[in-house]
Amino acid sequence: MSLCGKHIVLGITGSIAAYKACTLIRLLIKAGAEVQVVITPAGKEFITPVTLSALTSKPVISEFFAQHDGSWHSHVDLGLWADAMIVAPATASTIGKMANGIADNMLITTYLSMKAPVFVAPAMDLDMFAHPSTQHNMDTLRSYGNTIIEPAEGELASHLIGKGRMEEPEKIFRVLEDFFSVGQPLAGKTVLITAGPTYEKIDPVRFIGNYSSGKMGYAIARRCAECGARVELISGPTHLSISHTLINLTRVESAQEMYRHATEKFPACDAAILSAAVADFTPDSKADSKIKREKGEQTLILKPTHDIAAALGRMKTASQKLVGFALETDNEQTNAEHKLEKKNLDFIVLNSLRDKGAGFNYDTNKICIISRSGQVKEFPLKPKTEVAVDIVTELQHLWQAD
Helix, strand or coil: CCCCCCEEEEEECCCHHHHHHHHHHHHHHHCCCEEEEEECCCHHHCCCHHHHHHHHCCCCECCCECCCCCCECCHHHHHHHCCEEEEEEECHHHHHHHHHCCCCCHHHHHHHHCCCCEEEEECCCHHHHHCHHHHHHHHHHHHCCCEECCCEEEECCCCCEEEEECCCHHHHHHHHHHHHHCCCCCCCCEEEEEECECCEEEECCEEECCCCCCHHHHHHHHHHHHCCCEEEEEECCCCCCCCCCCEEEEECCCHHHHHHHHHHHHHHCCEEEECCECCCEEECCCCCCCCCHHHCCCCCCEEECCCHHHHHHHHCCCCCEEEEEEEECCCHHHHHHHHHHHCCCCEEEEEECCCCCCCCCCCEECCEEEECCCCEEECCCEEHHHHHHHHHHHHHHHHHHC
């Protein structure tokens, strides 16, 4: 079993869905995992530590201090011990604290110390789940690399019908099982990934840029690391952060900087996935001081930037793989196929601004993967974390075919 011998920290919060934690614990224990429960004070109002301790054969952790003799529970040790953390159920309050680093209980301090992947299974009433603050906090957790296990629709504790029910324990168990069954298929590989936009300066305060958030590239980087690859992530300006022992993050601003780092790092890599939205043009000259309105009408002369994909395509050896992206508005597939051939890519990921919910700034994407052989694989709209799985899986298939 993929969970055999795994260390799982199970966080339980103050929700009626806490009773489902018992079933989840039994499934994990039966699969051979060790489970350590960390429960919030409110969580103990819904399920007793005695019940949880009986199921896990471990004392339940809730408070910072275990005894009045000064001994205490180390959230740092828990973060190092765990192979995964799952917060189920996760209330709106706990999700908000996790997103904003409000470490006022043992569960949140454990989360903030966690080195392993974190899974979050929300549970709340439909209006709380739909509230913009909750959605924003979940987006923030996704941007940190956490996996949100979407709640189901059905009758809620309020007797209203809607989305907010914590997903069933069997489904949560399968998510964890699938995660660990992946193993380390990319162990020993090094993958270069570009992400985000580039900013091309006009003067000290203005630039030419685009709407790329970097979410797709960061999701791909995390997925590669989860599969055991060492990752060289070159990121343009973005608010995103990422923390993984296998990911080396290099932040850049301009297309020229991204080009320099990509061409320097690529020879030592086994593959590159170029998801960044790199500017095609940059100002021919940059003003040393802010251009004043009083100067009147201005003419901006642009020159082409270095083509990173084309450069790496020329450098690529027979053992290296190169993956490109195409964001198109017209003649999508024709333009993508032309780019695939011209830049010596192994496959290209096509998405279109015509697809609602896909492209810049969304948490979802809808892609089409086109291979050198002409094979076209279309995928439905899904979260970018899941799109990353599809892209990395396609890369794995390339290596398996060699």
